[in-house]
Amino acid sequence: MHRKEKLVALCLTLMLILAYAVALAAPKATTGSQGAAATGAPVIALGASVTDEAGLLSEGEKNSLTAAIQKVEKAHGVRIGIYTTKVLPQGYSPEKLANKLVDDYYSDAANGGMVLILAMKERDWHLSTNNPMRQRITDDAGFPYLRDSFLSQLSDGKYAGAFTTLVQKSDEMLTYYEKEGKPYDPASEFNILAAVAAVIIAALGGFMVRASMIASMSNVQAATEADTYLKRDSVNIKRSHDTYLFTNVTRTAKSKKSSDSSSGDGGGGGSHGGGGGKF
Amino acid sequence: MAATAVNYQCPNCTAPLSFQPGHDKVTCEYCGEEFEVGAIEEMFRQREAMAAQAADARDAKWDTAAAGGDWDQADIDALKAFTCSSCGAEIVSDGNTMATECCYCGNPTMLPQRFEGMLKPDFVIPFKKTKEEAVAALKKFYEGRRLLPSAFTANNRVESIQAMYVPFWLFDTKTDAYATFRAEKVRVIETNNETITETKVYECLRSGSMAFERIPVDGSEKMDDTYMESIEPFDYREMVPFSTAYLTGYLADKYDVDAEQSAPRADKRVERSAVEVLEGTVTGYDHCTCKESSVAKEHGQVSYAMVPVWILTTKYEGKPYTFMMNGQTGKVVGSLPYDKGKAMMYALVTAVIICPIAYFIAKILLT
Ligand SMILES: [Zn+2]
Numbered sequence: 001m002h003r004k005e006k007l008v009a010l011c012l013t014l015m016l017i018l019a020y021a022v023a024l025a026a027p028k029a030t031t032g033s034q035g036a037a038a039t040g041a042p043v044i045a046l047g048a049s050v051t052d053e054a055g056l057l058s059e060g061e062k063n064s065l066t067a068a069i070q071k072v073e074k075a076h077g078v079r080i081g082i083y084t085t086k087v088l089p090q091g092y093s094p095e096k097l098a099n100k101l102v103d104d105y106y107s108d109a110a111n112g113g114m115v116l117i118l119a120m121k122e123r124d125w126h127l128s129t130n131n132p133m134r135q136r137i138t139d140d141a142g143f144p145y146l147r148d149s150f151l152s153q154l155s156d157g158k159y160a161g162a163f164t165t166l167v168q169k170s171d172e173m174l175t176y177y178e179k180e181g182k183p184y185d186p187a188s189e190f191n192i193l194a195a196v197a198a199v200i201i202a203a204l205g206g207f208m209v210r211a212s213m214i215a216s217m218s219n220v221q222a223a224t225e226a227d228t229y230l231k232r233d234s235v236n237i238k239r240s241h242d243t244y245l246f247t248n249v250t251r252t253a254k255s256k257k258s259s260d261s262s263s264g265d266g267g268g269g270g271s272h273g274g275g276g277g278k279f
Numbered sequence: 280m281a282a283t284a285v286n287y288q289c290p291n292c293t294a295p296l297s298f299q300p301g302h303d304k305v306t307c308e309y310c311g312e313e314f315e316v317g318a319i320e321e322m323f324r325q326r327e328a329m330a331a332q333a334a335d336a337r338d339a340k341w342d343t344a345a346a347g348g349d350w351d352q353a354d355i356d357a358l359k360a361f362t363c364s365s366c367g368a369e370i371v372s373d374g375n376t377m378a379t380e381c382c383y384c385g386n387p388t389m390l391p392q393r394f395e396g397m398l399k400p401d402f403v404i405p406f407k408k409t410k411e412e413a414v415a416a417l418k419k420f421y422e423g424r425r426l427l428p429s430a431f432t433a434n435n436r437v438e439s440i441q442a443m444y445v446p447f448w449l450f451d452t453k454t455d456a457y458a459t460f461r462a463e464k465v466r467v468i469e470t471n472n473e474t475i476t477e478t479k480v481y482e483c484l485r486s487g488s489m490a491f492e493r494i495p496v497d498g499s500e501k502m503d504d505t506y507m508e509s510i511e512p513f514d515y516r517e518m519v520p521f522s523t524a525y526l527t528g529y530l531a532d533k534y535d536v537d538a539e540q541s542a543p544r545a546d547k548r549v550e551r552s553a554v555e556v557l558e559g560t561v562t563g564y565d566h567c568t569c570k571e572s573s574v575a576k577e578h579g580q581v582s583y584a585m586v587p588v589w590i591l592t593t594k595y596e597g598k599p600y601t602f603m604m605n606g607q608t609g610k611v612v613g614s615l616p617y618d619k620g621k622a623m624m625y626a627l628v629t630a631v632i633i634c635p636i637a638y639f640i641a642k643i644l645l646t
């Protein structure tokens with residue numbers, strides 16, 4: 001009885017995975033070709049920390065990155081996955097693939113999971129976070145900060161460095177959340193530039209208040225005109241002639257709102273957070 | 280006759296304008312602006328006529344000799360003069376009123392002098408405001424002044440306020456004024472992707488005559504002109520021919536700036552007002568600036584009058600600070616010293632309040 005139930009569950013799971021593999025592989029089979037990497041994309045080693053199908057990392061880099069991820073996972077009760085591929089599987093946008101990987105393989109930790117995918121042919125990247133992770137790394141504040149920390153390294157081709165930075169920054173932000181009880185927001189950090197500006201504005205404001213208070217100590221003012229002494233009925237306009245000269249026309253173009261292409265689609269509602277773009 | 284010799288100038292950039300015969304329009308070679316030939320010709324005809332008129336009108340001198348009169352011997356005997364041993368101000372009073380302190384510098388030593396060398400005023404505006412009213416106005420003037428040093432008000436001097444007649448020259452004038460204005464009508468059209476600003480430029484010529492009556496210029500050197508101008512205007516309807524009786528109980532300042540010297544101050548005010556009157560007739564435009572103007576005074580009559588002023592000067596850290604009230608209308612003017620420490624404190628408090636707010640805003644803008 002007890003054993004039988006277990007067996008059925010196992011069978012069902014296997015069937016599901018199989019169906020999945022077939023579903024994903026099917027479109028590929030019909031169009032033919034594509035590399036082995038693409039075919040393998042959806043059936044990555046279940047929930048591995050690093051899956052480097054594009055072969056961007058050396059064995060040593062992969063091992064130390066894996067160790068770093070596992071340390072962070074343990075410390076904060078989260079899952080982090082890094083997945084590189086040569087080409088995106090058919091019918092998958094970077095976002096769709098990343099969301100799917102998070103849901104399928106990296107959602108088994110209490111405090112959330114995230115997956116960064118890199119598709120080398122398309123030069124697409126996407127970082128997907130599930131809902132518990134979005135509480136810790138918010139779409140509006142935390143994600144852009146995280147993105148800015150590793151994106152330039154990614155563009156420069158320093159993949160190991162970019163991934164390590166991602167893991168480090170995530171660690172910092174998760175630690176911050178646990179300590180402060182609220183998600184990390186770079187806006188709440190001390191900003192030197194803003195502080196300098198504030199001091200200058202404050203000094204200027206203080207000086208202006210002082211100057212106006214001092215000015216109010218005197219109301220002595222020279223008279224420049226004699227309006228009061230004009231005999232209104234004596235005004236006699238003798239000549240009044242207006243000549244039209246010319247017309248000036250100036251045109252100024254209205255500035256259009258330009259969208260930020262590198263940030264791609266982040267935030268909003270839905271079940272996933274994060275974002276992506278080209279690198 | 281002179282019309283043939285007129286050189287046309289571009290009304291926009293003043294470069295020479297050449298006309299092509301048979302065209303209605305002319306284009307400036309320098310700035311590229313296009314004009315109607317008819318309009319340009321008419322404009323220059325008007326300008327010329329005005330210039331001719333302006334040349335005819337010559338500035339007449341103020342009739343300063345007629346101002347003031349001579350005293351009777353009885354008046355001369357009765358009046359007393361005092362000189363401030365510190366600043367040299369000369370004060371006149373009837374025989375019974377003593378000048379207790381100098382109202383210009385606050386010095387308490389006033390030396391008696393022989394009364395001489397002063398014209399008899401033509402008119403006087405009698406005092407209407409009492410000492411009580413003046414003291415109340417002064418106290419109110421001190422009120423709520425956060426920077427006022429406590430030492431300044433501590434030695435309560437408000438009771439020392441003095442009533443004094445101040446000599447004034449009153450200038451009457453008729454003027455002919457000419458001015459050209461550059462006026463603009465602006466229309467802004469918003470389209471989906473552009474803001475179009477269309478500015479129509481006009482030249483407006485105006486000339487006219489007008490009269491000004493009794494522009495006052497203070498005739499006392501010690502009395503700060505800007506103070507006196509600050510307590511203007513006086514209501515001339517209450518002005519009466521001068522009689523020594525009005526001096527009873529009051530002091531009077533002896534004039535030491537004659538009408539000739541005072542006239543330029545009145546001239547400036549007349550010129551400015553005359554152009555403003557002309558500018559006021561340039562209507563229907565969005566902007567108007569005066570390009571050229573000339574104001575000719577046709578003839579001016581000058582009279583000499585005494586106007587009532589309540590005055591108190593207090594010295595603080597070696598500098599005199601004067602409070603003044605128009606003895607007729609009650610209008611108040613004054614300057615007060617400020618406490619440097621208090622001023623700095625307010626500056627600091629403001630800075631401390633602004634700083635966090637500015638930081639908050641700056642950070643949002645910078646991140
Ligand atoms: Zn021109």
Ligand SMILES: [Zn+2]
Binds near residue numbers: 364365367368
């Ligand atoms: Zn004095």
